[in-house]
Amino acid sequence: MKEHRGHHPHGRGRRSWGGFVQALAGLGSAMEGDEHTGHRRRRRFGAGELQVLMLSLIEDAPLHGYAMIEAIEARTGGAYAPSPGVVYPTLTLLADMELAEERADGTRKLYAITAKGKAHLDARRDELNALLERLDAAGQANTRADAAPVWRAMMNLGSVLKGRMWDRGADRDAMLEAARIIDEAAQKIERL
Incomplete structure (x- = not known):
């Protein structure tokens, strides 16, 4: 299919998707997940960005892994939700690094930030803020374009x-x- 640039012949369509596609392009280059481009795996988050994002989610209160998935999906307006296969190994890694701790909550686990995790998050606050801006941009574009x-x-x-x-x-x-x-x-x- 030939790519069109500029105005759509009927005066609607392509241009309204521009911001959405642009926001997702930035999001896609920055997030780690389960999408494929051809036969090559595409990363959705840069090195350590998912860890920082997840630490920020548990900064104020402990959460279950599924609640973190929902929070990321909500922030992107439904454009992206990391899979459990990405989230739970990251949470295990954060616990192994002593940046987060697991807490029993019935049959499920809650994850809470540790003092070491808080210091790590504070040191990477600028990186977190840039990532949150990209997530918000994708969410706004996805909401506008529905x-x-x-x-x-x-x-x-x-x-x-x-x-x-x-x-x-x-x-x-x-x-x-x-x-x-x-x-x-x-x-x-x-x-x-």
């Missing part, structure tokens, strides 16, 4: 393609039909 349904649909398409086309080794005819359907959808979206 793109959550589009992102959900894109993730769904990617999952179906991976499962049906690549993992199960679809035959040539199925691949060509999938390409035709995607091209047709792209053309319809382009005309919006």
